[in-house]
Amino acid sequence: MNTTIMLFLVQDGITNGAIYALLGLALVLVFAVTRVILIPQGEFVTYGALTYASLAAGQMPGTAKLALALGIGACAFDLFVARKALHGRLILRSVLTNIVLPSIVLALTIYFAAQKPPVAICIALSLVIVAMIGLYLYRIAFQPLAHTSVLVLLIASVGVHLALQGLGLLFFGAEGQRGPAVLSGAFTAGALRFTGQSITVYAITIAFIVGLWLFFGLTLYGKALRATAVNRLGARLAGIRTTLSGQIAFLLASVIGALSGIMIVPITTLYYDSGFLIGLKGFVAAIIGGLVSYPLTAVAALVVGIVEAFSSFYASNYKEVIVFMLLIPVLLLRSLAAPAVEEEKD
């Protein structure tokens, strides 16, 4: 084995692993707070990436219109639920967040798309668009089902995934796209070459993990989210609006997804349906982390990335088999180590 190749594979693995770590964190977060296993996480990735790439190429991404359409739907849900006790402030707030905001973003997108905007604006617009989609999706698809079982939520999540993937094809076409590097340039250290892009990936991943840690440890909203995760009813009794917790979780997850997409689309070509597999590898990391532990998920994601890099070098045909089968021994260990605990399900 050549040391250079090994170092190169490890580097490649860490870059991918960092992305999986972010996705894994988002999945853990959403599951803990809302009990939704977020299969559409992969679509957040592709939407973020392809919106960014389209904008950078001077094309108008369809996602901005989707955000507005979903916003109108979310507003309709809000007003319908509150139809017996409508008052001005509620209507105003719902219209502002669900209709006015996406309208402004849509106008900005149309304006900028025509003139090949700088990278920073592309990133900002993509993030905002996908964040709104995540937020409204929760309102429309999941909030009405919040009381049902994990299984029903999971199936709803599959439905959302299918719809979003179909829409992805509609918006971005079947061809893959690549985006411009977030940070260009590169430097070499010994045999390894560090591109500005990979440095960005590391920096943002670390920033996000630290950021989430601070958010959950120090802020009131973070603590409210944790409380919701531990005990929904208890959290409600303590005055925490659990729907708000769900909205924050989805908002964070969609931002994380979009950001991951924006970070990888300069490195690999993404297609409208690439998100599913990327999201699933985040899942693998999340499961190894036990769906509860953030640091463990991050470490597991790095392992997944490195295993993937090595197996794509040595047995590229079996790359996916190896990554997904990686779970089996982990699950085996978990089931031996921790005897199943009693759980009351509805």
Next chain:
Amino acid sequence: MQSRLPILIFAAVMAAIPFVPGMPPFWIVLLDNIGLTALVAMGLVLLTGVGGLTSFGQAAFVGFGAYTTAVLTTTYGLSPWLTLPLSLVVSGLLAVLLGLVTVRLSGHYLPLGTLAWGLGLFYLFSKLEFLGRNDGISAIPPLSIGTYKMLSPGSIYYAIWVAVIVSALLTMNLLDSRTGRAIRALRRGHVAAEAFGVHTPRAKLLVFIHAAVLAGLSGWLYAHLQRAVNPTPFGAQAGIEYLFIAVVGGAGYVWGGVLGAAIVVVLKEVLQSYLPLILPGSGQVETIVFGIMLVALLQLAPGGLWPWLMSFLPERSSGKKPDASLKLEQRTRTPIQSGVLLQVEKARKQFGGVIAVNNVSFDVQAREIVALIGPNGAGKSTTFNLITGVLSATSGSISVLGKKVDRAPPQEIVKLGISRTFQHVKLVPDMTVLENVAIGAHLRGHSGPLSSMLRLDRADEAKLLAEAARQIERVGLADQMHQLAGSLSLGQQRIVEIARALCVDPMLLLLDEPAAGLRHMEKQRLATLLRELRDGGMSVLLVEHDMGFVMNLADRIVVLDFGTKIAEGTPSTIKTNPEVIKAYLGVAA
């Protein structure tokens, strides 16, 4: 007991459909697909809806069935009828392997675990040389009887629907049996089922295998319908699709699987053929609409469509009274007239730094009612869990009739004739009182899953139900026998738990707060019942907060406070014990 008439009618209708004049051949193709999908969904109903084990990996088992027959009939030239059992065996065996790894996982690990190996196996199918890689295997021979070859969709139609209806019957038979009750109890957690001798990992593995074999059957039929296989229909997407078919139809109901399959297959077909007419041009519009409809359907009927439809039918009075003349043989044991039944010696249980039970010693004699009392958090329920094997003691020993049982699992404890009730009622709310109580007699029946499916268990089953009915009458709930346990008041549910515990034919009954939630008269009747049981030779150990109830009933009282025994004696000495008064009322009193 379900009436067979609707199923007969359904079978007759299905048999007649191909003879309807002018029936478009394409509809038969759709029905074939519905049947194939329904088989897999039915397995998932048992696995997920009834057993509570969510699996995304069923498509892989369809693949095992299909590839087994594809390889054996093309490469080795075996007859398709010979590969049928082989396909089922391969699916079943691989289910054992994968099941041993995954079914022990609880909660969300399981669905994600199945998703992982479902994906892994899909990639394996598409990479292995002898499975034809991505191209798969073609030129699979058709099914044939004599010289009649089932080449057209119309001719294999009968093979598919016979398989569906027979599988549905076998599955329903299985659910309505001793093994079935154990399976139906799985979803509510394992502690209660294990307390009555159910080996829950084994029951989980059983449903896992059952679902896999049904999927393998579907795969075998699929291979001979298409006469070619490739990896695409066995991927993760398909696995997810099977699951939502079961959920949309109604995951708890065998026919919900069939209904779900019909809805989803027809819906997809309609969307695929008509949507492009409405919205011409771009590709996957049907996927978008399909996804949206799925979410909408769940928001309208989160329990699935089958129960929603059934709620429009008039309620049928279900269940006839079990034949009371049937007797279940008693457990073999040496009758004990006197002496120590249960000996707890210096039992200690620590949870981290908390000492829940601190070196507690006491015993229960034959024909004696002992009460364990103490303020909240005194360690009473933990002591119960130590005795029944739910928890194992940190130190100390527990023996039954002189035999140490410290490390024995709950299934072994109940075999010794110790049965219990729970402080937080653990019944299966969507099973009838009779079925719930019959779980208590689990160890006194012998029929296994195969004989249950084939209805060879009826004699055994009738005895179990008769015993359950007898115990229900004994506790005075005969009128509620056929109601769902979840519809009873909490007090009545506690009484149902006592009937279930009595079904074990125990020598020692452990009751955790049996009188909570009972009215005055009900408490008196309970006390009378417990005295009768004692006089009949049974011992009772009970935890209770109602002092009036305890003082009038117990022969002896053990008082715990903060995990430590502070007093023991007859009711009259306990009443005046200063330590006890201090524990309950504080020093100043």
